Amino acid sequence: MTPEIDEARGAALTAITQAATVADLERVVAEHLGKRGALAGLKKGLGGIADPEARRAAGAAMHAARTAVEEAVEQRRDELAGAETEQRITEERLDLTEFRSDGSRGHLHIVTQAWQRLEDVFLGLGFSVAEGPEVETDWHNFEALNMGEGHPARGEFDTLFVDHVPPGGRLGTTLLRTHTSPVQIRTMLTQEPPIYVVAPGRVFRRDTPDATHMPVFHQIEGLVVDRGISMTDLAGTIEAFTKAFFGAGFTSRLRPSYFPFTEPSAEFDIQRPDGSWLELGGCGMVHPSVIRAGGLDPDEWSGFAFGFGIDRMAVMRHGVADIRDMYVNDIRFVEQF
Amino acid sequence: MKILLSWLNSFADFADPTDAEAVAAIAADLTSLGLAVEEVIPLGQGVDGVVSARVLRVETHPDAAKVRRVWVDAGDGAERHVWCGASNMEAGDLVPLATLGTAMPDGRLIERRGILGIDSEGMLCSGAELGVDDDGSGILLLDSDAAPGRPYTEVLGLDADVLFDLDVTRNRPDCWSHLGVARDLAARRGVALRNAPIEARRGGIERSVPVEILAADRCGRFTTTVLSGVTVTQSPAWIRRRLASAGMRPINNVVDVSNMVMLELGQPNHAYDLDRLGGGSLRVRLAADGETLVTLDGVERTLDGSDLLICDGDDRPVGLGGVMGGLDSEISEATTTVALEMAWFSSRGVMETAARHSLRSEASARYERGVDPYVIDRAIDRFVELLSESCPDLLTHSGGVDVRSDHLPALRRETSLRISVLDRVLGVALGSQRVAEMLGSIGFETSGSDAELKVTIPSWRPDATEEIDIVEEVARLHGYENLGRTVPRADVFGHLTPAQQRRRLTREVLVGLGVSEAMPNPFLAPGDLARAGLEGDFLSITNPLAVEESALRTSLRPGLLAAVAYNESHRRDGVSLFEIGHVYPPAEAELPAEAEVLGVVLAGREAPAAVALWDEICAALGVGAQLDQSTPGPGMHPTRSATLRAGRDELGVVGEIHPNVLAEFGVAERVAVLEVRLDVLLERGERVSTASPVPRTPSSDLDLAFLLDDSVPAERLTKALKQAAANRLVSLELFDVFRGESLGVGRRSLAYRLRLQDPAGSLTEADISAIRGACAAGAQRVGATLRAQ
DSSP, X not given: OHHHHHHHHHHHHHHHHHOOSHHHHHHHHHXXXXXXXXXHHHHHHHTTOOOHHHHHHHHHHHHHHHHHHHHHHHXXXXXXXXXXXXXXXXXXXXXXXXXXXXXOOOOOOHHHHHHHHHHHHHHHTTOEEOOOOSEXXXXXXXXXXXXXXXXXXXXXXXXXXXXXOOTTOOTTSEEEOSSSTHHHHHHHHHSOSOEEEEEEEEEEOOOOOBTTBOSEEEEEEEEEEETTOOHHHHHHHHHHHHHHHHOTTOEEEEEEEEETTEEEEEEEEEEOTTSOEEEEEEEEEEOHHXXXXXXXXXXXXXXXXXXXXXXXXXXXXXXXXOGGGGGSOXXXXXTTO | OEEEHHXXXXXXXXXXXXXXXXXXXXXHHHHHTTOEEEEEEEESOOOTTEEEEEEEEEEEETTEEEEEEEEEEOSSSOEEEEEESOOOOOTTOEEEEEOTTOBOTTXXXXXXXXXXXXXXXXXXXXXXXXXXXXXXXXXXXXXXXXXXXXXXXXXXXXXXXXEEEEEOOTTOGGGSSHHHHHHHHHHHHTOOOOOOOOOOOEXXXXXXXXXXXXXXXXXXXXXXXXXXXXXXXXXXXXXHHHHHHTTOOOOOHHHHHHHHHHHHHOOOOEEEEGGGSGGGOEEEEEOOTTOEEEBTTSOEEEOOTTSEEEEETTSOEEEETTTEEBSTTOOOTTOOXXXXXXXXXXXXXXXXXXXXXXXXXXXXXXXXXXXXXXXXXXXXHHHHHHHHTTOTTXXXXXXXXXXXXXXSOOSXXXXXXXXXXXHHHHTSOOOHHHHHHHHHHTTOEEEEOSSEEEEEEOTTOTTXXXXXXXXXXXXXXXXGGGSOOOOOOSSOOOOOOHHHHHHHHHHHHHHHTTOEEOOOOSEEOTTHHHHTTOOSOOOBXXXXXXXXXXXXXXXXXXXXXXXXXXXXXXXOOSOEEEEEEEEOOOOSSSSOOOEEEEEEEEETOOHHHHHHHHHHHHHHHTOOOXXXXXXXXXXXXXXXXXXXXXXXXXXXXXXXXXXXXHHHTTOOSOEEEEEEEHHHHHHSOOOOOOOXXXXXXXXXXXXXXXXXXXXXXXXXXXXXXXXXXXXXEEEEEEEEEEOOGGGOTTEEEEEEEEEEEBTTBOOOHHHHHHHHHHHHHHHHHTTOEEOOO
C-alpha cells in the first residue's frame, strides 16, 4: 500500500504548496485530510491487509504521511497568514500627520487658572478654602472689620450699594463686597479655631475700567486664627507662599502700613531673582476688634490675615497688556491659554 | 507727602544730600518705618556743563527771522556764537549756557549744529530746560552782577537737596509735617531731635480778635493773634526756594510763612487782613442752607447746614472751616495788620465738607486725618519767627485769644501695654526696658512694671488709642525686617471640600467637552433680563458707574448670549462657552437669594447637544434630574427645551434659546443652552459605590421597537422598560428613533436594545420571552405598542 500512501502524500503536499491563500489552503485541507480525502480512503483500506506486520507498517506509513501533511499545512498556513497580514499592513498605511488638529478641548479662564494655582499652593501650606456671598451686609464688609459708620477708610473702597432692603433694615446697608475680608468674619462666626483658610473670590469697586482696573475683579484672602500666633508666623507664611508660588529664587519682605482690620499692618513685597521688588498685597495681625466681631476672645486667640489680587497674577503670568482683555470673552483671546 | 531732606536736616543731621549712599539709607529707613518712599527726587544737582555766560550782543539774520544770533562770553574772554529761539535777553545779561557736549535733562546732547551754515557753539537755556522752574517761555536770566564762567547752580545759589515723596498712611497724620517725619527718623537712628521751640516776644498794646465758637463739636480750639508792622513783599530767597522745592508756589511773605508753618509743623493756619475783617472779631458757626461763600480758588460754594463757617464780626462768611479761606478777606499788598488764625477742627466734619464740595486743600487733607491740637502755640511762635525775617517791624501783640470747647481732645491720653501681649504679637521678647526706650523716642511716655506699662499717648498721635496701637509702634520701631520667620503649625492639613472638588471636576468635564470658560460682567443693563425673556424682579446698584451696568443678574444667559453675539460679529461662529458665577435674585431676607449657577451656551448647536452635555455632567457628578418638557421655562425654545427637576427642586433649564431672544441679542445661530443651580448639584453628596461582583453568566441582547405618540416623552417608556426588565437588565440603549409616513403622523418608532443577564444562571428562551412580555405590558401602560419584529 505504500505507493498509494506516498502518492496521496505527494499530491497533498503539492496542493498545499500551491495553495495561494489561507482560504485555498482550507479547501486543500478538506480535500486531502477530510473524510473523503485520499488518506481517509486509504485508512479505510488498512483493515483489508491481512498480514499484521504489513498492516502495522502501512499504519505507520499512513501516520507518518498524515503527520507530514499536517505539518506542511501548519507551515503553509503560517506563511500565508503572515503574507496576508503583511499585505494588509501595507495596504492600510496611514499618514498620521494628515490627522493633526488643534484639539477640541476648551480653555479655562486665566483668572480661574491663577485662582486654582493659588488655592493649590495654600492647600499645600495647610490652608482650606472658605467662601462667602458677593452681596454683603454693611456689617460684614465694614463694621465687623473695625470700620464703623463714618470711618474715613470706608471712603477709600468706592463701594457699590444694592437696593436690597433686609426685613426691618434700611436701604444703603446692602452692598457688593469691596474685598474678600468679610469671609474672615463669616469663617470665625461659623468655625471653631484653629482656623487656617484662604478665601478667593470676586470683589467689586466703583472704579472706572482702565488697563489695570476693573470694577469687578478677584482677590484671595488668608486668615489664620489660633493660639499664640505672632508676626513671625505671618512673615514666615508669606515667605513660604512666595517660594512655593513664585519659585525658590524669590523672597518677601513686610513693611509697615495701615489697614483698619489688622494691627500691626504691613504691605508685603516680593523680590524677584533680579533684585527688583513687586508690591503684592496687604497683611497684618487680625485687629482685636475684628477677633471680637468674629465671636472670639482676643486674649485667647490671635491671628493674621493677608490679601492680594488674583487678576494681577494672571496678567503677570501671561503678559496680558490690558486687564480688560480678560473680560471681553473673545474666543480668540480665551483659546490662547 | 513731599519731604525735603534739607528740612529734615534742620531737626537733626540726617544725611548730606550729595551722598547717594546716605540718602538711600534714609529712604530705606523711612520705608521700614512705614513711611513708604515712592520716589527719591534729587534737586539742585544741576546740569553739568551749563555755565553762566555774559551776553555781548544780539543780532538777527535776514534769512532766519525766527531765531537770534547771540554772542556770549563764558568767562574765558572768548566770543562764542549761539543761535537762540528766545528773544528776552540783551547785552549785559547773564544767562546759562549749555556748552558743547552737555547732556540735557531731557536727553538732548548739545552738539555743534548750524543754521545757514553758521555753527552754534552751545545752547542758551530756559528755567524749564534746566529744571529750575517751569518757565519755558524765555531764557533764564541770572543775577547779572555775578561772574560769567561759573556753574549756573552756584550763581542761582541752588544747593543740592533731595525730595522724598512719601505715601503716608491714614493712621499717621503726624507725618504730614517735616517735624513728624524727623521725629520718627531720629528715633530710628538714635539721634536727638533739635526740637526746642522759640517763644516769640509779645508786646505793644494789647490787641485781640475775639472769637465765638457756636459749633463746639466741630471746632475744639480757635486762637487768634494780631501781628502789626507787616509789609507784604517777596519772601527771602531761602523760603522761596524751600517752598518751591517742596512743590509749593511762593506767593508773598505772609502766605509763604503760613505754608512754611503748615509743612514744617503740620498746623494749617490762616492770615486775615485785620483791616478788612468786619467787626474785628470771628465766629465759628454752621452755615445756613443755601448760604454762599466764594473760596480762595474763586469758586462760589453753596453751603448747607453741615458746613462749618468762619464768619467775621458782621456774621459775613470769611472761610470754610478747616478747608479753605474766603476770597474777600485775603491778604493784599496793602495789608499791614494780620489776624492770624490757628484752630483745631474735628476730622469728621472737615472730611464731609471737603467731600461734599470736592474741595481738597492742604488744610483739609491734614484736618481730615487729624491735627495735633496742642502744636498751635509753637506754630504761632514759628510763624512770627519766620515772618520777622521779611518784616523787621513785626510786632506780636499781647492779647491773643485762645477759645476751647469741650470737644478738644485731651493733651495726654493713657492706655496700658501688657508685655505678654506685645511678646505674643511680635513673636519676640524685647523686654519692658527696651520697649520703654523705644516708645520714649517717639514721645510715648511710659511708667510701670516689667509686666505692664502705662503709656501716655502724645497729642500728635490721635490714631493711637488702645494697646494694639502701642504694639504696632513697637513693631515699627523694631523694624518688621528684624522679626523672625516661623511657620505656625504642622498639625493642620488643607483640603478642598467635596463641593469644591466637584466644582473643579465640573470645570474639567466642560473643558474636556470642548467648552471654554467666559467671565461676563455680572452687572446688566436694566432691560437685558427682559430681552432674554426673563421677566421678574431684579436688584439694582443704587450708585452704578453707568446705568447699563446697574442691574444685578438673576441669570447667566444674558451675559453668555452677549458673548456669543460678540464672537459671531468677529467671524467666530459656533463658540461653546460656560460660566460658573453668581446670580442675585431678590429675597425677603438679610441678603438676596444669591446662588452659584452653571451656564453653558453651545452656539450653532441644537437642543440635543445641551442634553448630552447635561448627561455628561450628571455622570461626572453622580447627579440626575427629570426633563420636564411641559414647562420649558422663560426665554427658552418652547418645543425644544425642558425644565430640570429633582424632586421638588427646580435645578434649571436645558434645551435651546427662544428664537425671539436670539434675535434680541443679535445672535444668528441656534444656541443650545444649559443653565443649572451648580450649588445644589455640588451639595448633593458624593456617592460612594459598593463593589458588586461582575456576573460570570452569559448575557443576551433583546431588541424591541415600540410605536409611541410624540406627546409622550421617550423617557417614560424607557422608565417602564427598566421597571419591566427589573433586576435582569444590565443596560438599555435607545438606539434608533424613526418617524415616517408609514407610521402615521405624530408618532414615532423607538428601538431599544436591552442587555439581559441573570447573575444566578443562564437565561432560557422562556425567561427572555417573559421579559419581552413584561416590557410589552409595561410599554402599553405608557401608551406604547410593541412592534412586530
